[in-house]
Amino acid sequence: MLLRIEQLDVLYGRNHAVKAMSLDLDAGEIVTVLGANGAGKSSLLKAIQGTVPLARGRVLFKGANISRWSAARRVGNGLVMVPEGRQIFIGMTVHENLLLGAYTRRDDTAAEIDAIYERFPNLAQRRDLPASVLSGGEQQMLAVARALVARPAVMMLDEPSLGLSPILVKQLFELIVDLNRSGLAILLVEQNTNMALAVAHRGYVLELGRTVMQGTPAELSSDEQLAAAYLGQA
Ligand SMILES: Nc1ncnc2c1ncn2[C@@H]1O[C@H](COP(=O)(O)OP(=O)(O)OP(=O)(O)O)[C@@H](O)[C@H]1O
Numbered sequence: 001m002l003l004r005i006e007q008l009d010v011l012y013g014r015n016h017a018v019k020a021m022s023l024d025l026d027a028g029e030i031v032t033v034l035g036a037n038g039a040g041k042s043s044l045l046k047a048i049q050g051t052v053p054l055a056r057g058r059v060l061f062k063g064a065n066i067s068r069w070s071a072a073r074r075v076g077n078g079l080v081m082v083p084e085g086r087q088i089f090i091g092m093t094v095h096e097n098l099l100l101g102a103y104t105r106r107d108d109t110a111a112e113i114d115a116i117y118e119r120f121p122n123l124a125q126r127r128d129l130p131a132s133v134l135s136g137g138e139q140q141m142l143a144v145a146r147a148l149v150a151r152p153a154v155m156m157l158d159e160p161s162l163g164l165s166p167i168l169v170k171q172l173f174e175l176i177v178d179l180n181r182s183g184l185a186i187l188l189v190e191q192n193t194n195m196a197l198a199v200a201h202r203g204y205v206l207e208l209g210r211t212v213m214q215g216t217p218a219e220l221s222s223d224e225q226l227a228a229a230y231l232g233q234a
Pocket residue numbers: 012015017035036037038039040041042043044084
């Protein structure tokens with residue numbers, strides 16, 4: 001198992017945002033975490049990334065207990081997150097944003113960045129322009145591209161399709177599938193349930209911090225309660 005979450009709790013004061021969450025992500029998988037606003041999806045990813053503390057539970061990555069590692073050490077070892085709302089630096093150039101993705105790497109990242117420009121010609125054309133000139137979709141691609149510079153084994157994406165037009169959503173999901181086929185394991189938080197279940201191998205549904213259901217896309221889609229609550233709203 002590449003990434004294993006065991007009995008994880010996240011607390012913000014009295015607010016119990018994640019309760020006894022367990023989750024597995026195997027090499028080669030896309031696993032999706034679904035749930036309504038406030039269900040605890042972002043808190044879960046932040047706890048895995050190490051930017052909010054675990055109140056209880058463990059995070060295992062490549063067999064090691066990384067629960068006490070800093071976020072930077074996790075990134076350096078290949079556990080990378082694309083946060084909600086992209087969080088690229090719009091005053092910096094596209095190229096400078098990509099270089100930030102290399103902050104945990106001591107070796108030369110030029111080859112990676114060249115490969116990224118080949119994959120994302122829109123970014124290559126704008127490499128010396130401020131990221132503010134990019135469209136919303138291009139900014140999301142830049143956020144993903146920046147995460148790729150860290151050479152991840154696992155990429156966590158927090159609602160990457162939010163605010164994108166249908167065409168860009170389609171392109172983004174094609175990119176997710178493509179990255180997965182080239183060996184990247186992906187933990188995908190989405191409110192676009194239909195798209196997420198179309199690409200995922202397995203999924204978990206969170207409600208008020210708890211897992212209420214897990215299974216294959218077929219199993220999740222055939223559940224009437226889940227369908228009523230989350231499906232068809234894409
Ligand atoms: N920094 C914080 N301090 C206090 N409470 C927080 C904090 N961040 C999140 N929460 C609370 O924790 C709960 C889970 O929030 P979280 O952002 O993880 O949910 P989410 O599933 O990502 O929601 P959304 O779909 O809106 O992004 C909510 O009740 C939220 O108000």
